[in-house]
Amino acid sequence: MFERCPVCDLRFEREPGYFLGAMYISFVLGLSVVALIAAVLWVVTGWGFTKDTIWAVVLFLPLTPMITLFARVLWIYLDQTVDPDRG
Ligand SMILES: [Zn+2]
Numbered sequence: 816m817f818e819r820c821p822v823c824d825l826r827f828e829r830e831p832g833y834f835l836g837a838m839y840i841s842f843v844l845g846l847s848v849v850a851l852i853a854a855v856l857w858v859v860t861g862w863g864f865t866k867d868t869i870w871a872v873v874l875f876l877p878l879t880p881m882i883t884l885f886a887r888v889l890w891i892y893l894d895q896t897v898d899p900d901r902g
Contacts, residue, residue: 816884825900827891834887836894841886848882849875 819826828834853871856862862870 825891825895827887829894829900834890837883837886837890840889840893841882844882844886845875845879848878 817827849868849871852874853867856867856870857864860867
């Protein structure tokens, strides 16, 4: 990950622990994706709740880097809306 945006020079990590807030977003995103995968598995296979959930988590694992980056982008948008970095 770049330290600064190559286009507008925005510093991504404004302070230590800056991306802690992104964890809340990635938690909600991740839970939603797992629930969606489990629902699709349930409709397609008719498996029980436990088997559906375990397979949904397994299928979700390769998506975690994407979810993490997407959550960080959403966090930066939220933070810049509330408290813009003018420096
Ligand atoms: Zn930029």
